[in-house]
Amino acid sequence: MSKQTIFLLRDTSLTQDNTRDFQILFLKIARDLGVEDSIQAVRASDLGIYDKGYVVKDLNNKITYANIQETDIEKFLKATIKGEGSVDEFKYTADKCQLRIVLRNCGLIDPENIEEYMAQQGYCALAKALTEMTPETVIDEMKKSGLRGRGGAGFPTWMKWSFARNSLDETRFVVCNADEGDPGAYMDRSILEGDPHAVVEGMILAGFAIGAQRGFFYIRAEYPLAIKRIETAIEQAYERGLLGNDILGSGFNFDLEIRLGAGAFVCGEETALIESIEGKRGTPRPRPPFPADKGLWNHPTIINNVETLATVAQIINRGGEWLAAIGTEKSKGTKVFAITGKVKNSGLVEIPMGMTLGEVVFGIAGGVLGGRKLMAVQTGGPSGGVIPLKLIDTKVSYEHLAEVGSIMGSGGLIVMDEDDCMVDIPRFYLRFCVEESCGKCAPCRIGGFQMLKILDRIAEGKGVEADLQQLQRIAKGMQKASLCALGQTAPNPVLSTMKYFPEEYRQHVEDKKCRAGKCTKMVQYTIDQTHCKKCKLCVVNCPVGAISGSREAGYVVDQVKCIKCGTCYEVCKFKAIVRK
Amino acid sequence: MKKLNKEDILAASKTNPYTGDYVKVGISTCGVAAGAQDTLNVFEEETKRLGIKVDIRRCGCIGMCYAEPLVEVSAAGLPKVTYGKVDKNVALEIIQEHLAHGRLVDDYIFDMPMNR
Numbered sequence: 001m002s003k004q005t006i007f008l009l010r011d012t013s014l015t016q017d018n019t020r021d022f023q024i025l026f027l028k029i030a031r032d033l034g035v036e037d038s039i040q041a042v043r044a045s046d047l048g049i050y051d052k053g054y055v056v057k058d059l060n061n062k063i064t065y066a067n068i069q070e071t072d073i074e075k076f077l078k079a080t081i082k083g084e085g086s087v088d089e090f091k092y093t094a095d096k097c098q099l100r101i102v103l104r105n106c107g108l109i110d111p112e113n114i115e116e117y118m119a120q121q122g123y124c125a126l127a128k129a130l131t132e133m134t135p136e137t138v139i140d141e142m143k144k145s146g147l148r149g150r151g152g153a154g155f156p157t158w159m160k161w162s163f164a165r166n167s168l169d170e171t172r173f174v175v176c177n178a179d180e181g182d183p184g185a186y187m188d189r190s191i192l193e194g195d196p197h198a199v200v201e202g203m204i205l206a207g208f209a210i211g212a213q214r215g216f217f218y219i220r221a222e223y224p225l226a227i228k229r230i231e232t233a234i235e236q237a238y239e240r241g242l243l244g245n246d247i248l249g250s251g252f253n254f255d256l257e258i259r260l261g262a263g264a265f266v267c268g269e270e271t272a273l274i275e276s277i278e279g280k281r282g283t284p285r286p287r288p289p290f291p292a293d294k295g296l297w298n299h300p301t302i303i304n305n306v307e308t309l310a311t312v313a314q315i316i317n318r319g320g321e322w323l324a325a326i327g328t329e330k331s332k333g334t335k336v337f338a339i340t341g342k343v344k345n346s347g348l349v350e351i352p353m354g355m356t357l358g359e360v361v362f363g364i365a366g367g368v369l370g371g372r373k374l375m376a377v378q379t380g381g382p383s384g385g386v387i388p389l390k391l392i393d394t395k396v397s398y399e400h401l402a403e404v405g406s407i408m409g410s411g412g413l414i415v416m417d418e419d420d421c422m423v424d425i426p427r428f429y430l431r432f433c434v435e436e437s438c439g440k441c442a443p444c445r446i447g448g449f450q451m452l453k454i455l456d457r458i459a460e461g462k463g464v465e466a467d468l469q470q471l472q473r474i475a476k477g478m479q480k481a482s483l484c485a486l487g488q489t490a491p492n493p494v495l496s497t498m499k500y501f502p503e504e505y506r507q508h509v510e511d512k513k514c515r516a517g518k519c520t521k522m523v524q525y526t527i528d529q530t531h532c533k534k535c536k537l538c539v540v541n542c543p544v545g546a547i548s549g550s551r552e553a554g555y556v557v558d559q560v561k562c563i564k565c566g567t568c569y570e571v572c573k574f575k576a577i578v579r580k
Numbered sequence: 581m582k583k584l585n586k587e588d589i590l591a592a593s594k595t596n597p598y599t600g601d602y603v604k605v606g607i608s609t610c611g612v613a614a615g616a617q618d619t620l621n622v623f624e625e626e627t628k629r630l631g632i633k634v635d636i637r638r639c640g641c642i643g644m645c646y647a648e649p650l651v652e653v654s655a656a657g658l659p660k661v662t663y664g665k666v667d668k669n670v671a672l673e674i675i676q677e678h679l680a681h682g683r684l685v686d687d688y689i690f691d692m693p694m695n696r
Binding site: 003006008023040042043044045046047048049057059060064094097098099100103104105106107108109110111112115116118119120121122123124126127130131186189190193194195223225226239240241242248249344345346347348349350 | 590640650687691694
C-alpha cells in the first residue's frame, strides 16, 4: 500500500454538525481529482478547536487548516496532494493551548514500568542533584524557578525547604500531601496513577535538599489504584538503589513509606495531616510553630502537594530559569485543573499561568455543555469563590484569582450555566465544610453550622432581610478566628456569590423565588392544559408517579407526591410544564 | 538486582521503548470506571486470535476524561492517533479496520493540541 495522506475532518461550529456531509463532499472532490487513493479523509470526534468552521488536520505533516469552505476543497486538495498552489491562508495554529509539564508523562508511559519513566529522562534530575549539586544549589534552583505550592495556599516552595534546611534539628521529614478532598478535583490522583515515579523522584530530591532521612506519602484510602502504583514505584526504586542507603553512591540515605488517610477532608490541612501520620486524631494544631520548624514528632517537616513534587525533577533537569519564564510575574509555571460541571470536555487540563479563565473554558474545554450560556465558574473547591461571567477574563494565577475573591486552590474548576442557582451552589459547599469540620475550634464548628442553617432557611423561602447581614457577620468571624484554612475559607463560596449575585439572594429572600428552580421548596410544577398535547411523556418519566389523569380529562401533578426533581419539565417537548 | 549509577540512568534516558506497532489503553481510575479494562481485554484477545502483531500497552490518564476509555494506536504505517469512547464494539472495529487494513475509524478520533 502506498503512503497515504491522512486528513482528519471536523465541523467545529457550535450549533450544528455537518462533518458527515463535508466528508462526503471532500471524498467526491478527491475522486474527481483522481487522488482518492492517496488520501484518507476521516471524521474526527474532536480536534480541540471550536467555532472555526470546517477544520482539516493533515495528520502526516501535523498541520491544521481552519475555516475551509465547501468551495475551497478543490483548491485545498490540489495544493496539499498535487503540490499545485498554496493553502497557507487556511493554516491554523492554536494561540492558546495546553502546556504539559506535570502531566507530561500521563497517558504516555506505563506507570507500572520504571524503564518507560527512565526513558523520559526519569531520575536524571536525581543523578544530577546527587552528583553535581549540593542541597543549597538545589534550593537555589527552586528559588530561581519561583515555584509556589500547588496545594492551594501558594507558599514559595524554596522558602519552606530552606526553613527546614536551616533548622538545627538534624532529624527531618518530607511528606507528600496526596489527601485530595475537594469535590470534583482529582488531578493528584491522575498524577499518582499516571506518573508515580515523577512524584517519588520529587520526594527524594526534596529529601536531599532539606537533609531528610525519611519521607511519607499521605494518600487517602479512597485511591486504591494510586496507592498500588505508588507502592510499585517505591518497590522498583528500592530494587534499583534509587531509595535506601547510599543512593547512587552519594552517601545520601532516604526511605519512603506510605500512610493511608481515612478520608477526612481536614487531614489535607498540613498540621492535621501530621497528627494523622503520628497516629492521632486528625485535627489541626495552632501555627506557629510551622511544620518546617516543628512538624512530625516535633521534627522539621516539609509538606508538599503531589503536583508541586511532580514539578521538582523538571526544574532540576531544565534549570530554574526555564520554569520562571512560564507564567505571570508572581505565579510561575503551569497549573493542572480538573474541569467539571456544565462543560463540554470535562477532564484535566494543564495550562501556563496567566491564561484567562475564558480561554480555559471556551478555548480548551470547548465551552458550556449544550451551547448554553455560562453563568459563573468556581475555582478552589469549597475554599474558593464563584467568579461571574463578567470576570471571565480574569487571569489564572494566585494573585489575580485572589483579587476577585477566589483562590487557586488545589485546582478544581467547576463550570456553571444558567440552570445553576447561586444560593444552592454555596449551600452545597458550605454543607460539605460543615460535615468535614473537625470541631476543634468554635468559629468553624458553630459558625459554619449557623451559616448553613441561614442558607437552608433562605432556600426554603423563609429567609428575611436580616439573614443576609447575619451571614456576612458570621463569615467575618470564621475568616478571622478559625484555627485552620478549612474554617477560614469555608465562607468564601457564600461571600463571593453574595457579592456577585446579590439579586439572586434578594429574589430568594424577598420574592421567595428561585430562578433556576433548584431550591425545591419554592418551586411548584404544574401542567398548562392549553399547551399540553397529552403525549404522556411526563407521566412515563415521573419517578414517583405523581402525574395522573387521562387523555380526555388532562393530566395533573399531585403536589403531595411530587419530589420537585424537574424531570417532567425537562422531558416535555411542548413547554407545557410550568415551573413557578 | 544491580544498583543503578549515574551512567545507567543517563543511558536509560536515551532508550526508546516505543518501537514497533502498539495499542495503548489508558488504565486509570477514570478509564477503568468507563470500562477500559474490558476494552483492554478485547484488544488482547482479538489481536491474539487474529494473529495481528501489535504490542498492547497500558498507560495513565491523558486528561480527556469525557472521552474515556481512551486508546492510542500507532500501527499499520499510519500516524499515531487517539481514539476515545472505545467500548468493546469500537475496539473490534479498530482491530478490523485500523490494525488489519490500515483504515482509520470514523467518529472516534480525539486530537487535542498540547505542548509537552
